[in-house]
Amino acid sequence: MAPLLALALLAVPxxxxxxxxLRTILPxxxxxxxxxxxxxxxxxxxxxISSRGTEESAETHGLRHMAEHLMAARPxxxxxxxxxxxxxxxxxxxxxxxxxxxxxSSEPIDLALETLFAVASPMKVDAxxxxxEAKTLVQELALAEGPSLFARAAWSxxxxxxxxxxxxxxxxxxxxxxxxxxxxxxxxxxxSNLVVVVAGPVSIDDTIAKIRPWLSAxxxxxxxxxxxxxxxxxxxxxxxxxxxxxxxxxxAYNDESTLAIFAGALACASEVSNSFVTYTPSIRPGLVTAGxxxxxxxxxxxxxxxxxxxxxxxxxxLAKRWVNRFLQSPSGVTYLRGLLLCQSSDATPEAMLSGIxxxxxRTFEPAWRSWTSxxxxxxxxxxx
Amino acid sequence: xxxxxxxxxxxxxxxEVVETPRPEATTISFVAIGFTGPQSPRDRAVxxxxxxxxxxQTIEYGLRQIDEITTGGTPVRTVIxxxxxxxxxxxARGGLKVGASLLESLLCRPVLxxxxxxxxxxxxxxxxxxxxxxxxxxxxxxxxxxxxxxxxAQVQKLxxxxxxxxxxxxxxxxxxxxEWSRRAITWTAPTPVRVSxxxxxxxxxxxxxxxxxxxxxxxxxxxxxxxxxxxxxAATALGTGKGSSLHRIVRERERLSYRQEAVLWPTPxxxxxxxxxxQRSSEADPSQGEKVTALLREDVNSWQDSDRLRALRVLRESxxxxxxxxxxxxxxxxxIGSRTADETxxxxxxxxxxxxxWNREALLAGLEKVSLDELKQTALEFLNAAKLIRGLD
Numbered sequence: 001m002a003p004l005l006a007l008a009l010l011a012v013p014x015x016x017x018x019x020x021x022l023r024t025i026l027p028x029x030x031x032x033x034x035x036x037x038x039x040x041x042x043x044x045x046x047x048x049i050s051s052r053g054t055e056e057s058a059e060t061h062g063l064r065h066m067a068e069h070l071m072a073a074r075p076x077x078x079x080x081x082x083x084x085x086x087x088x089x090x091x092x093x094x095x096x097x098x099x100x101x102x103x104x105s106s107e108p109i110d111l112a113l114e115t116l117f118a119v120a121s122p123m124k125v126d127a128x129x130x131x132x133e134a135k136t137l138v139q140e141l142a143l144a145e146g147p148s149l150f151a152r153a154a155w156s157x158x159x160x161x162x163x164x165x166x167x168x169x170x171x172x173x174x175x176x177x178x179x180x181x182x183x184x185x186x187x188x189x190x191x192s193n194l195v196v197v198v199a200g201p202v203s204i205d206d207t208i209a210k211i212r213p214w215l216s217a218x219x220x221x222x223x224x225x226x227x228x229x230x231x232x233x234x235x236x237x238x239x240x241x242x243x244x245x246x247x248x249x250x251x252a253y254n255d256e257s258t259l260a261i262f263a264g265a266l267a268c269a270s271e272v273s274n275s276f277v278t279y280t281p282s283i284r285p286g287l288v289t290a291g292x293x294x295x296x297x298x299x300x301x302x303x304x305x306x307x308x309x310x311x312x313x314x315x316x317x318l319a320k321r322w323v324n325r326f327l328q329s330p331s332g333v334t335y336l337r338g339l340l341l342c343q344s345s346d347a348t349p350e351a352m353l354s355g356i357x358x359x360x361x362r363t364f365e366p367a368w369r370s371w372t373s374x375x376x377x378x379x380x381x382x383x384x
Numbered sequence: 385x386x387x388x389x390x391x392x393x394x395x396x397x398x399x400e401v402v403e404t405p406r407p408e409a410t411t412i413s414f415v416a417i418g419f420t421g422p423q424s425p426r427d428r429a430v431x432x433x434x435x436x437x438x439x440x441q442t443i444e445y446g447l448r449q450i451d452e453i454t455t456g457g458t459p460v461r462t463v464i465x466x467x468x469x470x471x472x473x474x475x476a477r478g479g480l481k482v483g484a485s486l487l488e489s490l491l492c493r494p495v496l497x498x499x500x501x502x503x504x505x506x507x508x509x510x511x512x513x514x515x516x517x518x519x520x521x522x523x524x525x526x527x528x529x530x531x532x533x534x535x536x537a538q539v540q541k542l543x544x545x546x547x548x549x550x551x552x553x554x555x556x557x558x559x560x561x562x563e564w565s566r567r568a569i570t571w572t573a574p575t576p577v578r579v580s581x582x583x584x585x586x587x588x589x590x591x592x593x594x595x596x597x598x599x600x601x602x603x604x605x606x607x608x609x610x611x612x613x614x615x616x617x618a619a620t621a622l623g624t625g626k627g628s629s630l631h632r633i634v635r636e637r638e639r640l641s642y643r644q645e646a647v648l649w650p651t652p653x654x655x656x657x658x659x660x661x662x663q664r665s666s667e668a669d670p671s672q673g674e675k676v677t678a679l680l681r682e683d684v685n686s687w688q689d690s691d692r693l694r695a696l697r698v699l700r701e702s703x704x705x706x707x708x709x710x711x712x713x714x715x716x717x718x719x720i721g722s723r724t725a726d727e728t729x730x731x732x733x734x735x736x737x738x739x740x741x742w743n744r745e746a747l748l749a750g751l752e753k754v755s756l757d758e759l760k761q762t763a764l765e766f767l768n769a770a771k772l773i774r775g776l777d
Binding site: 041042073078079082083084085087088089102103104132135136138139140142143145146241242243273274292293294295297381383 | 508510511595627639694698700706709
């Protein structure tokens with residue numbers, strides 16, 4: 001029956017008015033989302049693993065990042081993918097871990113899915129392997145650049161132990177053992193922590209059918225709660241970089257004041273060369289960091305009363321453009337939708353867009369001025 | 385009869401205009417490319433300052449008006465590479481006339497007010513480049529103030545009747561050439577300017593204490609050399625992607641670096657193949673250069689046809705803009721993409737630099753005929769001729 005059913009699924013044509021995406025929540029809590037993008041020239045398939053139950057703590061700091069490296073380094077994967085013009089990318093963030101396979105739409109989705117299945121399969125790691133991988137991780141840390149250094153310092157100043165950088169540090173890597181990593185990975189790989197997002201010119205039903213059996217096999221468990229995250233009173237901080245930045249603690253990703261603070265920063269940065277704004281949408285309190293890697297013109301403008309009207313007028317369309325830019329490419333879709341879904345199955349980029357649309361000047365202005373409040377962290381680069 | 389012909393000689397703009405129509409595009413891309421020769425630290429600093437100040441205002445257009453013209457497209461952007469400088473932007477569909485007007489205004493009549501120039505050099509002199517940018521272009525810069533007169537003379541020297549213009553996207557063939565020709569630009573020869581005799585110290589763009597780099601730099605491939613494509617394929621096999629020799633051997637097996645890539649880098653004479661490894665400074669060791677070269681040579685000798693096919697496929701997807709890595713570096717810190725703006729630029733740049741038409745499919749078709757032995761030979765020739773360069777913090 002199964003082969004006939006599979007054939008039947010393949011034979012069903014995609015009707016023009018079918019919804020562009022379908023989210024399926026499996027009995028074990030795992031989520032599949034497939035978004036059909038018929039004109040896309042690439043396909044992206046991402047496995048997101050929520051950090052629920054495995055968030056960074058003093059005891060586990062950096063272990064998730066190490067686990068990401070080890071899970072992605074399966075023998076033969078890379079050569080096989082690249083011979084088909086595809087690539088496996090991975091990153092560890094505070095709220096989740098992403099493994100993405102990106103490739104041309106001329107290749108079938110099967111290799112991408114096989115790769116994700118392999119990444120999440122059991123792995124045997126010995127102490128020697130950990131020591132070797134730690135060398136690469138320490139190299140990675142050394143290459144961190146200005147914007148990420150400023151963001152890291154802002155998180156630390158604003159959230160203290162609740163804002164530990166998920167990339168870890170060399171001391172933490174030195175404390176990794178096979179047992180600790182194995183324990184961590186087994187807590188990561190439960191149904192309620194897993195999300196697979198696929199985007200591109202794919203058949204929604206066919207793709208879901210390929211993912212469902214595999215994802216359903218992960219154990220069911222009640223979703224672990226995210227730990228509460230509360231910003232402390234901040235202060236200034238020095239950063240081993242050049243330039244200057246300001247970090248502003250914000251509420252959830254779809255909160256009015258969060259969107260206003262973010263939009264205002266984007267508007268300000270659009271006028272200043274070599275500026276940056278970093279923000280990773282979260283259902284929990286988070287952080288927007290804005291600055292420059294040379295000079296301090298931007299930090300002088302953030303929150304200034306004279307800039308409020310400009311920031312509102314230009315910030316709203318810029319913030320919408322920021323969200324929509326992700327939604328225009330398969331890779332952007334699997335990033336932003338996956339990031340939000342791995343935090344809550346109800347979290348969507350559309351909530352950000354409608355929040356931005358509903359911003360008015362009355363609600364925007366106090367959020368804009370909060371860039372100059374004592375709660376904001378002022379970050380000064382020590383390299384002059 | 386002579387007078388009309390003479391009038392035409394004076395009035396007609398002499399710029400080469402290369403068109404890249406893409407009927408399905410929703411934007412029109414504009415790019416102006418001025419080619420440069422070798423530059424001193426002071427030359428580079430002046431270029432950076434001038435090109436930062438240039439897009440802020442022209443005689444005809446203020447910042448807001450420039451933003452309005454490029455709404456629906458992409459903002460004005462300036463890029464400085466070792467062999468050229470370019471200004472580019474995009475307008476929405478239908479913006480050919482106003483876009484050409486803006487481009488002419490930027491090239492011929494930028495305001496370059498002293499306040500913008502002063503702010504540019506104050507900001508730039510404290511700049512700490514990302515490590516990868518600094519490794520790619522370790523030229524020191526001699527920062528110091530630039531006068532309006534110096535800045536204007538620099539722009540006139542860069543952009544003139546020899547500038548190549550690229551227009552692409554939502555245009556019909558012939559439209560852009562006609563529009564540019566209609567403008568009848570009279571280029572002004574650079575005004576002689578008394579340049580300050582002050583000696584400004586040359587400083588590196590990299591200040592961080594933590595990062596070093598190691599580089600194997602090959603000889604220049606001349607711009608006119610039609611075999612440059614084989615060099616590009618060999619660079620891809622050596623250093624693009626996780627299946628490349630650099631990633632497998634230098635990073636994963638030897639753990640000597642975190643970021644390592646092969647790059648075909650433009651020079652005033654052509655291109656240069658470079659293998660660059662970024663590493664933590666405390667891991668740096670003078671003996672690593674020879675070790676890396678020996679390891680790569682050993683790996684190249686073991687290449688199978690699967691390595692050749694991998695490199696071909698990665699190069700194809702990279703040139704199509706669908707692969708996040710690539711060896712053909714025509715941006716200050718990465719490979720050129722395949723958006724309309726990139727294709728518009730490549731069409732003009734490649735023709736100007738090599739005299740040949742840029743044709744991605746023809747290039748790839750030719751490279752599919754390169755045998756495994758030829759590929760190995762090209763890679764080994766590079767490794768044998770490469771000089772070792774160390775960049776320390």
